Amino acid sequence: MSDFIIKPSVNNNKLFKIKKTIDENGNLINLPIIVEKPLTLYLNNQEIVTMMTINDYPEYLAIGYLYNQGMLENYSDIKKVEYHKDLKTIVVRTNSKTNYEAKLKKKINTSGCAQGTVFGDLISEIEDIKLNKKIKITHMQMMNLSKIINMEPSLYLKVGAIHGCVLCDVNKPMYYFEDVGRHNAVDKIAGLVIKNNINTSDKIFYTTGRLTSEMVIKCIKMKIPILISRSGFTAWAVEIAKKKKLTMIGRVRGKRFNILSGEFRLQYE
Amino acid sequence: MSDFIIKPSVNNNKLFKIKKTIDENGNLINLPIIVEKPLTLYLNNQEIVTMMTINDYPEYLAIGYLYNQGMLENYSDIKKVEYHKDLKTIVVRTNSKTNYEAKLKKKINTSGCAQGTVFGDLISEIEDIKLNKKIKITHMQMMNLSKIINMEPSLYLKVGAIHGCVLCDVNKPMYYFEDVGRHNAVDKIAGLVIKNNINTSDKIFYTTGRLTSEMVIKCIKMKIPILISRSGFTAWAVEIAKKKKLTMIGRVRGKRFNILSGEFRLQYE
Numbered sequence: 001m002s003d004f005i006i007k008p009s010v011n012n013n014k015l016f017k018i019k020k021t022i023d024e025n026g027n028l029i030n031l032p033i034i035v036e037k038p039l040t041l042y043l044n045n046q047e048i049v050t051m052m053t054i055n056d057y058p059e060y061l062a063i064g065y066l067y068n069q070g071m072l073e074n075y076s077d078i079k080k081v082e083y084h085k086d087l088k089t090i091v092v093r094t095n096s097k098t099n100y101e102a103k104l105k106k107k108i109n110t111s112g113c114a115q116g117t118v119f120g121d122l123i124s125e126i127e128d129i130k131l132n133k134k135i136k137i138t139h140m141q142m143m144n145l146s147k148i149i150n151m152e153p154s155l156y157l158k159v160g161a162i163h164g165c166v167l168c169d170v171n172k173p174m175y176y177f178e179d180v181g182r183h184n185a186v187d188k189i190a191g192l193v194i195k196n197n198i199n200t201s202d203k204i205f206y207t208t209g210r211l212t213s214e215m216v217i218k219c220i221k222m223k224i225p226i227l228i229s230r231s232g233f234t235a236w237a238v239e240i241a242k243k244k245k246l247t248m249i250g251r252v253r254g255k256r257f258n259i260l261s262g263e264f265r266l267q268y269e
Numbered sequence: 270m271s272d273f274i275i276k277p278s279v280n281n282n283k284l285f286k287i288k289k290t291i292d293e294n295g296n297l298i299n300l301p302i303i304v305e306k307p308l309t310l311y312l313n314n315q316e317i318v319t320m321m322t323i324n325d326y327p328e329y330l331a332i333g334y335l336y337n338q339g340m341l342e343n344y345s346d347i348k349k350v351e352y353h354k355d356l357k358t359i360v361v362r363t364n365s366k367t368n369y370e371a372k373l374k375k376k377i378n379t380s381g382c383a384q385g386t387v388f389g390d391l392i393s394e395i396e397d398i399k400l401n402k403k404i405k406i407t408h409m410q411m412m413n414l415s416k417i418i419n420m421e422p423s424l425y426l427k428v429g430a431i432h433g434c435v436l437c438d439v440n441k442p443m444y445y446f447e448d449v450g451r452h453n454a455v456d457k458i459a460g461l462v463i464k465n466n467i468n469t470s471d472k473i474f475y476t477t478g479r480l481t482s483e484m485v486i487k488c489i490k491m492k493i494p495i496l497i498s499r500s501g502f503t504a505w506a507v508e509i510a511k512k513k514k515l516t517m518i519g520r521v522r523g524k525r526f527n528i529l530s531g532e533f534r535l536q537y538e
Contacts, residue, residue: 024408036504161479212305212321234449235305
């Protein structure tokens with residue numbers, strides 16, 4: 001039934017530690033707990049961010065982060081990615097100076113942290129993106145994807161405190177990433193997509209996390225036309241999804257769901 | 270039973286919008302959805318960050334963010350807080366140049382986004398903090414707090430997709446803040462605490478969100494000795510909590526829980 005190309009890293013023992021805890025009856029219990037580690041990302045000689053991550057796919061995470069923040073356009077811009085495990089550092093080197101570095105230089109006098117301005121840029125970056133309108137999904141296909149994903153052994157089922165993102169075909173989930181931060185999980189998908197030049201125009205993006213504006217923007221930036229979550233949503237996320245004709249479906253649990261935007265891609269049986 | 274000094278903003282109609290959605294049977298449903306808005310924070314003439322927030326307490330959020338990021342030491346450093354609703358901007362003005370601005374100037378050549386370095390600073394900032402060891406909580410008191418909080422009308426119960434943080438006495442929850450980001454909810458608590466000079470050494474911090482390293486660091490920075498969550502936890506969070514002798518209790522649901530650190534403050538009946 002499960003046919004994932006990338007499965008959750010459940011067999012990577014480095015991703016969790018056994019800790020002694022005490023339960024409500026005063027009994028000592030050995031509990032596996034997820035390990036989060038800092039990973040500092042550099043774009044050439046520019047320190048960008050320190051991410052807290054389970055660190056199973058540092059390269060996908062780094063590339064995806066830069067892509068989703070609009071600091072990197074194409075995979076072909078990259079000359080080299082250097083991961084220094086001991087220094088908890090990853091350096092993405094590009095062939096030429098990136099836009100981002102030029103933009104940043106200009107802004108440095110007024111703005112210490114690029115977060116704010118970069119967010120504004122993100123919205124303008126998705127302005128021209130048109131999502132594939134031909135792809136459809138049936139209610140049955142959606143329930144089936146959700147069921148396979150929920151039954152697949154995952155760090156979520158094993159240790160909890162984690163979010164998952166899955167890139168799916170209409171008929172099957174394909175790439176399943178998890179991380180302590182839901183944005184890291186999305187960024188790993190983005191890294192995978194741009195590194196392997198995966199066609200996303202017929203794909204579905206499934207997330208366990210909430211559908212906030214940033215999540216919707218990242219999905220659109222990756223040109224994925226259908227976004228599904230078992231969790232809730234915010235008003236701005238719905239507004240952006242409607243504007244960009246993204247099919248957004250939330251609170252998918254068992255047979256139940258709410259479709260918030262892009263109804264034309266959903267077929268009821 | 271409920272005796273909150275600050276209750277969730279359930280009666281603030283500006284915090285949600287009614288959106289037309291379609292359910293699994295194809296029925297049109299009017300659903301209240303939480304509104305997230307960007308709020309750009311300036312420290313004097315320095316743009317710091319744009320936060321996505323429900324924006325019910327912009328001043329507490331701004332002050333708490335600066336405090337938790339180590340950019341502001343005391344409330345008395347603040348000369349004025351200007352909230353410009355139309356510009357979606359809040360400016361915190363200090364009497365003298367803050368440490369942060371000096372630090373930032375020095376770092377600007379090598380580091381575009383302060384996030385990474387600031388995070389490193391946070392850990393060193395809690396180095397000297399000693400949490401109150403005399404305060405105790407009983408299993409019954411903990412269950413009682415959790416029950417009152419879960420039954421209180423909240424945006425979580427009304428619209429979902431939101432996290433809550435509550436500053437409690439041993440015997441009663443007192444200040445209940447919610448936000449789309451769990452860090453915003455914590456930062457509002459911090460803002461409240463430093464603005465009103467609340468003694469936190471006998472308080473309990475309850476959060477609906479996961480106990481990650483950042484959450485633990487913020488709790489310790491606020492000098493609160495007991496941290497409780499209904500959600501899970503990460504290994505690093507447990508390690509920091511143990512080192513700082515913070516009482517950390519996770520997965521509190523009904524009578525069940527896991528105590529991860531600082532068992533000496535918990536009394537079983």
